[in-house]
Amino acid sequence: MNDVIIQMFGAFRPMGTDIRLSLPVGATVVDVRKAFSDKIPGDLHDLLAVSRFADERAILAENAVLPDGAKLAILPPVSGG
Template sequence: MVKLRFFASLREKLGEGEALALPAGSTVAAAREALLARGGIHAEALARNRAVRSALNQKMCAESAVLADGDELAFFPPVTGG
């Protein structure tokens, strides 16, 4: 089970977070695809044409990063500011 967390505008749409069961060896991309497959607000918020960043256990990561049971995976929009 992977603990998902959403931040900024994604949190507003999807809530604070949830748990997601994935097969062993799944990647961040597979987790995003599983959420996209739900359709509705998940498909809208995490659409492939939207810039979404991810962090695995509080470290920025690529979508190719492999997940392990108990990991925390966060999704958030790119950060801007000045």
């Protein structure tokens, strides 16, 4: 198994600073999304559907395979400026 840390931002902040998921080696962002969905309350599921996972350099494709010890962020719709 491979531990993945998801940092929380925006409307996911009430869930804490981050959460840790345990996923099989070779897991993709699709697998992260499913595991993450199981950890959050139902009223955040609609927000998750329009949110993306990213690392520090880029938004990740849903079929991207995660490296060992990946540290990701969940990005809800943005409102900067």
